[in-house]
Amino acid sequence: MSTKTSTRPGKSLYFLPLTVAVPIVAVILLAVLRFWPEIRKLLSILIKLVVKA
Amino acid sequence: MNAQIRQRAYPLERGIAWVMTFLLAGCLVITILSILMVQILTNAGLHLGVATDGAVIDSQLEHIHANVDMLAEEYGFSADAVKKIINREELMRVNREIAAWWTHLLTEGDTATMPRWYSPDLEETVASSMKSDTPQMDPQTIVADLTEMVERTVFPLRETLLTTGMDLVNERADVPGVIRSLTKLPMLGLVMSLAAAGLIALLMGREMIRSLKYYGTAAAGTGFAVLASLIILLCMGPKAMVAEASKPLAGEIGSLLGRIGWEAGLGALALLVVGYGCLILYRRKGGKTITGGEQAE
Numbered sequence: 001m002s003t004k005t006s007t008r009p010g011k012s013l014y015f016l017p018l019t020v021a022v023p024i025v026a027v028i029l030l031a032v033l034r035f036w037p038e039i040r041k042l043l044s045i046l047i048k049l050v051v052k053a
Numbered sequence: 054m055n056a057q058i059r060q061r062a063y064p065l066e067r068g069i070a071w072v073m074t075f076l077l078a079g080c081l082v083i084t085i086l087s088i089l090m091v092q093i094l095t096n097a098g099l100h101l102g103v104a105t106d107g108a109v110i111d112s113q114l115e116h117i118h119a120n121v122d123m124l125a126e127e128y129g130f131s132a133d134a135v136k137k138i139i140n141r142e143e144l145m146r147v148n149r150e151i152a153a154w155w156t157h158l159l160t161e162g163d164t165a166t167m168p169r170w171y172s173p174d175l176e177e178t179v180a181s182s183m184k185s186d187t188p189q190m191d192p193q194t195i196v197a198d199l200t201e202m203v204e205r206t207v208f209p210l211r212e213t214l215l216t217t218g219m220d221l222v223n224e225r226a227d228v229p230g231v232i233r234s235l236t237k238l239p240m241l242g243l244v245m246s247l248a249a250a251g252l253i254a255l256l257m258g259r260e261m262i263r264s265l266k267y268y269g270t271a272a273a274g275t276g277f278a279v280l281a282s283l284i285i286l287l288c289m290g291p292k293a294m295v296a297e298a299s300k301p302l303a304g305e306i307g308s309l310l311g312r313i314g315w316e317a318g319l320g321a322l323a324l325l326v327v328g329y330g331c332l333i334l335y336r337r338k339g340g341k342t343i344t345g346g347e348q349a350e
Contacts, residue, residue, distance in 0.1 A: 009336050013266065017328055020078045020274025025281040032285060043294060050210050051298045 070256050070267050077249040077271040078278070084242030085279055085320050089313055091236050097156040103308045104152035110144055112304040113206050117144075120202050128190045131182030138172050139203060151208050162228030164216040170203050209302040265335035273328025279321035283314055 032039070092099055103109065118136055125132035150168040157163040179199075180192040222228060250268060257263045291310060296303035 009266070009339060013332055013336055014329070016266070016270040016332070017273035017277055020075060020270055021277035021281065024078070024082065024274070024278040025285075028278075028282055028285060032289070036289075040294070044297070047295060047298045050214060051302060052205050052209055052211055 066256055070253055073249050073253045073256070074267040074271045077246055077253070077267070078275045080242055080246040080249055081271065081275040081324065082278065084239055084246060085275070085317065087235075087238035087242055088320070089317055091239060092313065092316065093309070095160050095232060095236060097153070097160075099309070099312060100152045100156050100159075101149065102312065103305055104148035105145055106308040109304045109308050110141060110148065113144055113148075113301055114139075114141060116206050116301055117203060120206075121199070124195065124198060124202070128195050129184040130179045130195060131184075134178045134182045135175070135199065138175055138178060139199075143172070144203075144207065147203070147207050155208070158215065158219060160229065160232050162219055162223045164219050164223070166216075167204075167208065167212040170200055170207070175199065206301045209299040262335060262339050265331040265339065269328045269331030269335060271328070272324045272331065276321040276324035276328055279317055279324070283317055283321070286310075286314075 117139055118132075121135050121139065122132050124130075125135065147168075147170050154165065154168055157165070176192050176196045179195050183190075183192070219228070249271075250264070253267045254261055254264045292303050292307040295306045
């Protein structure tokens with residue numbers, strides 16, 4: 001009796017890009033959430049400095 | 054089955070391939086970011102497009118006309134006559150001139166004085182439309198106020214601060230040379246990406262088709278990351294932040310971010326298409342059906 005085995009990759013293959021995207025997005029989110037008040041303050045000072053009163 | 058056996062037999066090879074995949078994704082992110090940076094710094098067409106954007110002109114016109122009404126009430130001249138002079142076409146012309154000056158400042162370090170707005174008919178129009186029942190103001194003072202208001206609306210940044218800053222930069226560095234070097238960054242990112250992709254292909258040896266899994270993961274992963282970053286940037290509300298300081302500037306920043314956002318979004322979509330194309334191809338071609346006889350070998 002002959003048996004057939006497929007080595008074709010499963011559909012879970014399509015979730016692999018998330019292994020790359022999730023760490024990148026997590027780093028960006030963490031940086032934004034952690035430093036958001038400082039970033040906002042710095043940006044508003046910079047904007048006030050260059051914008052005409 | 055051969056592929057499965059091979060995969061189990063070379064965990065180090067697979068580990069290195071995954072490291073190279075993350076490296077490839079990093080290089081792709083650098084490439085996209087540098088393309089956007091080069092666009093902002095050197096693309097004169099982008100700045101001209103922002104300056105002559107219909108929404109930007111409309112917002113400037115609305116702001117100017119509201120200020121003309123206010124000044125007309127204070128100084129007693131006819132607002133309608135002045136509004137006819139400061140019209141859409143005139144604003145387009147001023148915006149075009151200032152965009153050209155701004156691009157030269159950014160790319161060449163050219164610190165020439167910003168072009169001034171001048172209308173030969175304005176003084177005469179103001180003088181002839183002054184109402185007799187209001188205290189008479191010098192038309193030249195009114196024209197100076199109107200001119201400053203128009204220039205401030207079209208270019209709300211302190212130009213002296215920018216030109217002085219650029220003078221200091223010019224003393225220390227060759228600005229056009231630095232800009233020329235920066236324009237090579239996307240190419241460098243692309244070369245690094247190709248090098249990482251080549252290394253993955255080398256690691257896969259004769260089973261090159263397996264490289265598609267890593268290429269697809271890196272490309273689609275970068276696409277997802279860029280799209281998510283754009284959403285995060287949108288949630289931060291940069292336009293509202295600038296609007297607190299200057300509404301006309303917020304309009305210009307909104308237009309610039311919109312154009313850059315579209316480019317980044319399209320780039321991310323292209324990466325997703327290429328990435329998932331690679332993964333689909335790998336799923337179709339990468340596996341094979343083996344009969345019992347072959348398994349026994």
